[in-house]
Amino acid sequence: MEHVIELTDIKKNYKDVKAVDGISLKVKKGEVLGIIGANGAGKSTTLEIMMGIRKPDSGTVKVLGLDVEHATNEIKQKIGIQLQQTALYDRIKVKEALELFSSYYEKKRDLKEIIETLGLTPYLNKYVKNLSGGWQQRTSLALALINDPEIIFLDEPTTGLDPKARLELWACINRYREEGKTILLSTHYMDEAQRHCDRIAIIKKGKLVACDKPEHLIESLGHGIGSMEDVYLQYAVSSL
Ligand SMILES: Nc1ncnc2c1ncn2[C@@H]1O[C@H](COP(=O)(O)OP(=O)(O)OP(=O)(O)O)[C@@H](O)[C@H]1O
Numbered sequence: 001m002e003h004v005i006e007l008t009d010i011k012k013n014y015k016d017v018k019a020v021d022g023i024s025l026k027v028k029k030g031e032v033l034g035i036i037g038a039n040g041a042g043k044s045t046t047l048e049i050m051m052g053i054r055k056p057d058s059g060t061v062k063v064l065g066l067d068v069e070h071a072t073n074e075i076k077q078k079i080g081i082q083l084q085q086t087a088l089y090d091r092i093k094v095k096e097a098l099e100l101f102s103s104y105y106e107k108k109r110d111l112k113e114i115i116e117t118l119g120l121t122p123y124l125n126k127y128v129k130n131l132s133g134g135w136q137q138r139t140s141l142a143l144a145l146i147n148d149p150e151i152i153f154l155d156e157p158t159t160g161l162d163p164k165a166r167l168e169l170w171a172c173i174n175r176y177r178e179e180g181k182t183i184l185l186s187t188h189y190m191d192e193a194q195r196h197c198d199r200i201a202i203i204k205k206g207k208l209v210a211c212d213k214p215e216h217l218i219e220s221l222g223h224g225i226g227s228m229e230d231v232y233l234q235y236a237v238s239s240l
Pocket residue numbers: 014017018019037038039040041042043044045046
């Protein structure tokens with residue numbers, strides 16, 4: 001199995017906070033890998049290190065076989081990034097945001113096709129800030145897809161969305177999964193982690209405490225039955 005991301009003993013401190021404390025992880029081509037953990041566990045920092053937008057204090061990061069430290073620009077052309085909700089593009093229209101992002105890349109996917117797949121046509125002339133959360137997230141997913149990336153990073157893509165909007169966003173994400181894209185995401189929703197992720201990485205206080213298929217994680221509890229919430233409580237919460 002080809003690995004598209006390889007993290008080896010990554011560490012990142014913010015003053016005395018050990019945000020990432022020795023994480024090693026390999027991500028396979030075409031898999032959907034979910035990262036779960038408590039607030040402040042280090043999920044975003046880990047994702048940002050993989051994206052090349054944050055530099056680890058130590059350890060190595062390889063993305064698509066390239067060293068992130070030395071091939072940042074080459075990697076940026078091949079990955080798509082959807083960050084946590086940001087006000088950055090609020091003041092422009094959906095169409096303008098798409099065109100702006102499109103100008104950043106050499107290789108581009110057909111913008112019309114992305115717009116149609118994500119159902120954005122009726123919203124093109126609306127300001128991003130005036131869209132509902134679900135449509136804002138679809139817009140930012142569209143922005144992450146513009147360069148037809150091999151790896152798509154989604155930082156809490158469904159946070160704050162109602163159940164229907166979450167399901168609809170997953171239907172969109174799954175279309176790209178079917179094309180064989182590798183997808184990495186963080187989430188606080190255990191149901192969607194279980195339903196949509198091939199493997200789940202659990203981070204606690206900057207350390208990777210488990211990484212496996214959802215059903216294996218549930219089996220590992222040894223209860224016979226169980227849910228991802230039980231897995232979360234067992235692995236991700238420090239006081240248990
Ligand atoms: N730029 C920064 N400066 C200082 N501390 C930071 C910075 N970014 C993150 N931290 C700290 O590093 C730790 C890990 O943060 P991170 O955002 O990676 O966690 P997370 O698991 O994504 O949390 P959440 O679920 O709340 O998004 C936290 O203690 C956080 O306060």
